[in-house]
Amino acid sequence: MAAAAGFGSNTYRNAAHRSSLKADNKSLAANQSFKSSPSSSSSSSSSFKSRSLQPRKSSPAALGGANGVARDGGGVPGRVRVAVRLRPCNAEELAADADFADCVELQPELKRLKLRKNNWDTDTYAFDEIFTEFASQKRVYEVVAKPVVESVLEGYNGTVMAYGQTGTGKTYTLGKLGEEDTAARGIMVRAMEDILGDISLETDSVSVSYLQLYMETIQDLLDPSNDNISIVEDPKTGDVSLPGASLVEVRDQQSFLELLQLGEAHRFAANTKLNTESSRSHAILMVNVKRYVKEKDPVQSMENGSNSHLARTFKAPVVRKGKLVVVDLAGSERIDKSVLHVAGSEGHTLEEAKSINLSLSALGKCINALAENSAHIPVRDSKLTRLLRDSFGGTARTSLVITIGPSPRHRGETMSTIMFGQRAMKVENMLKLKEEFDYKSLSRKLELQLDKLIAEHERQQKAFDDEIERIHAESEMQIAESERQYADALERERMKYQKEYMESIKKIEEQLVGDQRKHDSDSATVAQNDYYSNGEVSSISALKEVADLKKLLEKETLLKKAAEEELSNHKRQLYQSKLMEASATSEILKLRKLLEDESRQKDKLEGEISLLQSQLLQLSLDADERRRRLDRAGSGNDSNDLDCLMAQVKNPQLSDSENGEKASVAKLFEQVGLHKILSLLEADDVDVRIHAVKVVANLAAEEANQQKIVEAGGLMSLLNLLRSSDDETIHRVAAGAIANLAMNETNQELIMAQGGIRLLSTTATNAGDPQTLRMVAGAIANLCGNDKLQTMLRGEGGIKALLGMVHCGHPDVLAQVARGIANFAKCESRASAQGTKTGRSLLIEDGALPWIVQSANSEASAIRRHIELALCHLAQHEVNAKDMISGGALWELVRISRDCSREDIRTLAHRSLASSSTFKAELRRLRMDY
Numbered sequence: 001m002a003a004a005a006g007f008g009s010n011t012y013r014n015a016a017h018r019s020s021l022k023a024d025n026k027s028l029a030a031n032q033s034f035k036s037s038p039s040s041s042s043s044s045s046s047s048f049k050s051r052s053l054q055p056r057k058s059s060p061a062a063l064g065g066a067n068g069v070a071r072d073g074g075g076v077p078g079r080v081r082v083a084v085r086l087r088p089c090n091a092e093e094l095a096a097d098a099d100f101a102d103c104v105e106l107q108p109e110l111k112r113l114k115l116r117k118n119n120w121d122t123d124t125y126a127f128d129e130i131f132t133e134f135a136s137q138k139r140v141y142e143v144v145a146k147p148v149v150e151s152v153l154e155g156y157n158g159t160v161m162a163y164g165q166t167g168t169g170k171t172y173t174l175g176k177l178g179e180e181d182t183a184a185r186g187i188m189v190r191a192m193e194d195i196l197g198d199i200s201l202e203t204d205s206v207s208v209s210y211l212q213l214y215m216e217t218i219q220d221l222l223d224p225s226n227d228n229i230s231i232v233e234d235p236k237t238g239d240v241s242l243p244g245a246s247l248v249e250v251r252d253q254q255s256f257l258e259l260l261q262l263g264e265a266h267r268f269a270a271n272t273k274l275n276t277e278s279s280r281s282h283a284i285l286m287v288n289v290k291r292y293v294k295e296k297d298p299v300q301s302m303e304n305g306s307n308s309h310l311a312r313t314f315k316a317p318v319v320r321k322g323k324l325v326v327v328d329l330a331g332s333e334r335i336d337k338s339v340l341h342v343a344g345s346e347g348h349t350l351e352e353a354k355s356i357n358l359s360l361s362a363l364g365k366c367i368n369a370l371a372e373n374s375a376h377i378p379v380r381d382s383k384l385t386r387l388l389r390d391s392f393g394g395t396a397r398t399s400l401v402i403t404i405g406p407s408p409r410h411r412g413e414t415m416s417t418i419m420f421g422q423r424a425m426k427v428e429n430m431l432k433l434k435e436e437f438d439y440k441s442l443s444r445k446l447e448l449q450l451d452k453l454i455a456e457h458e459r460q461q462k463a464f465d466d467e468i469e470r471i472h473a474e475s476e477m478q479i480a481e482s483e484r485q486y487a488d489a490l491e492r493e494r495m496k497y498q499k500e501y502m503e504s505i506k507k508i509e510e511q512l513v514g515d516q517r518k519h520d521s522d523s524a525t526v527a528q529n530d531y532y533s534n535g536e537v538s539s540i541s542a543l544k545e546v547a548d549l550k551k552l553l554e555k556e557t558l559l560k561k562a563a564e565e566e567l568s569n570h571k572r573q574l575y576q577s578k579l580m581e582a583s584a585t586s587e588i589l590k591l592r593k594l595l596e597d598e599s600r601q602k603d604k605l606e607g608e609i610s611l612l613q614s615q616l617l618q619l620s621l622d623a624d625e626r627r628r629r630l631d632r633a634g635s636g637n638d639s640n641d642l643d644c645l646m647a648q649v650k651n652p653q654l655s656d657s658e659n660g661e662k663a664s665v666a667k668l669f670e671q672v673g674l675h676k677i678l679s680l681l682e683a684d685d686v687d688v689r690i691h692a693v694k695v696v697a698n699l700a701a702e703e704a705n706q707q708k709i710v711e712a713g714g715l716m717s718l719l720n721l722l723r724s725s726d727d728e729t730i731h732r733v734a735a736g737a738i739a740n741l742a743m744n745e746t747n748q749e750l751i752m753a754q755g756g757i758r759l760l761s762t763t764a765t766n767a768g769d770p771q772t773l774r775m776v777a778g779a780i781a782n783l784c785g786n787d788k789l790q791t792m793l794r795g796e797g798g799i800k801a802l803l804g805m806v807h808c809g810h811p812d813v814l815a816q817v818a819r820g821i822a823n824f825a826k827c828e829s830r831a832s833a834q835g836t837k838t839g840r841s842l843l844i845e846d847g848a849l850p851w852i853v854q855s856a857n858s859e860a861s862a863i864r865r866h867i868e869l870a871l872c873h874l875a876q877h878e879v880n881a882k883d884m885i886s887g888g889a890l891w892e893l894v895r896i897s898r899d900c901s902r903e904d905i906r907t908l909a910h911r912s913l914a915s916s917s918t919f920k921a922e923l924r925r926l927r928m929d930y
């Protein structure tokens, strides 16, 4: 049996880990024995080989494989430990069996029990532990159950069970709540105390199921209406699970006690119904413990070179999942007694006794077969043995308490109970660590990181853009201000010089005029003087004139100098303004450079985001490959396309050698190829399928990719996903991709030919998420717009499917439904106009009119517009008029023709009313205008 070998998810990953496990194993081995046992029976245990309830087959995966999968293929051998507990005498026995002490004699210090055979002879039996009637509940828990609980906390499965005759204390040992006397608490309560005390409530989790097996039917003690739960066995790992059972998370002891009380009440109610005091059912408590392994590097030994970077970058958390099963078996009395006991009572009780006996004898047979090393273990004979297949000869650590009573009247039962315990002691289990990578939480962590990075980048980008804008505006203002100041100063100077120039010109002119006048009078005087003094006066006057001119020249020179200085001042100012302008320009250049750096940084971040996405994809692929390898190891060496894909994705030579790990997702897709991405849509792992369908949907959103996807068979694969998958995320994303592909006429025909309408309808029926319905409605709405497909679409239930979705009430879904109806009505009205369609609208035939009328006044404009259009199209065909009048659509048409905010729709409504004699007659009858 490959199952019990426990390979698959239960693997060791590296040498360091293996060595730490060895340490664990030692502690396990130390814990394994209740205490050193001198008994001959127990000493024989070491010679028994590891066995399971089914013959064990060696598996290549278990013997070692890629990625450090466990190479030893096995776990820690551990024999089933068996203790005997003697119940104290009850009042009845004290009265009736004065000689009971002679029947059973306990020798706890020798771990032996003597059972009287007859008056002369006794048989001696050795066990792992002997509990006298005085043994406390605490000691029984610590010796029998505590080591099992400790190994469950370390990630192993463990079982504690009680077997014995009715009324000998099985429930007392396992299920006693001890509400009034805490010293009386049984194994279940104490085990949960230890578990809750050891785990971290922040990271780890504990959940329980509580069931009873009665007459070969498993019932949920936490939800009695759930009364036929099936057993599921994982063919790879051999793990037994009951997915139909309620699983309640426990966070404190009080809530666990309440759960046990609830279960007890339901069990008690069932027993009362059957008119019996003792438990006729087997009660099973399952406690699942999930713990995160801290401070380990579980992937450091990944030997594959291409994985080493990933291994360093992303350490998937390792979780250990231990399961504790506590089984309170029904009373083990023999059938003859049961039959005698119930003689004359109803047949049901006999059937019940047979059923209890059947399951317990099936358990006994399996234990015998295991103890005798038999080739066939009859595990399938009863539900009890199927449930416990892991506990005897499987991968769990198992302790059995056999309970006996002291009364000599039940010597036969006591004897058979003891023999059962003796045989159970010979069964050897092979403990396996239940440890696995938690890829889901890694993926969640990476997605969160990605979101944070994107948000931070967007925030920085926005702040940077704002800053650039502010600096830019500021420098523009500064430049404008200095330009304005410069122009003002220049103007002022110009005006000043002009004024001064004009003034000096004026002065010179005045001077000249004065001089001229003087000169004229001087000339007259000179002529007189010449006449009288013969030229002396003339020479004095000339000298004076020269002196005046000199003064004037000096003054002009000074003025010129001042003007030159003024000019050079202005030149300096101009130069400084230019310097300021240059510094502003260099500031702008610097800012531009900063902007370029930031956008380079942005590109880099985008590259990193792409890398993260590609690494996420690669992780998913990696996980899938590992699972496939394990599968292949179990079923032969067939390789398949997906393996090739894994190899391609992992082959470093295929990566862009320059950009190395920074190859973008697009590059990765290019390398991997569309066919291979599409092949991932059929991957076994649902996470890989989800990832792949998202990738395909993204590609399908680009019109350029749509034809390639369809040619590569992507449309068929997406339709197949709707057909075969149960996962709603897959349905939603696949329907979205189909809706995108359904925008093209050829694809619409293909979708119809492949039974797309029925698939979409079924998807809509099973959908719980409005977004899934939106995608499905969007896809059908696109198909509704194809003139050629009208009859077929309706025949396959497309209109009904659309109408079926309106119950959801979500405005996005309703808008798509309305769009589909408008598309359909438009095609119908075209066909009617061309004369290719006669008779009533198929929309009216399929009962769409009431919803159309009801939605015509919807507040959501997307819904209202489509419905208004649909009404106008329906009204264009006279044959629909009567139905429209009786359905209240005429009022809506009149309203649309008057109030619709869109002129084209108003006109269309008006035209439809005007062209129908039936509408006109009705409006006349109602004395209404339109």
Ligand SMILES: Nc1ncnc2c1ncn2[C@@H]1O[C@H](COP(=O)(O)OP(=O)(O)OP(=O)(O)O)[C@@H](O)[C@H]1O
Binding pocket: 086, 087, 088, 133, 164, 165, 166, 167, 168, 169, 170, 171, 172, 173, 277, 278, 279, 280, 329, 330, 331, 332, 403
């Ligand atoms: N070790 C013990 N010390 C004190 N009382 C005990 C002990 N074991 C059992 N009893 C008492 O004996 C009675 C029967 O015990 P219990 O119901 O646990 O038996 P059982 O084996 O589970 O029976 P059944 O198979 O019918 O369910 C109970 O009243 C219980 O309290």
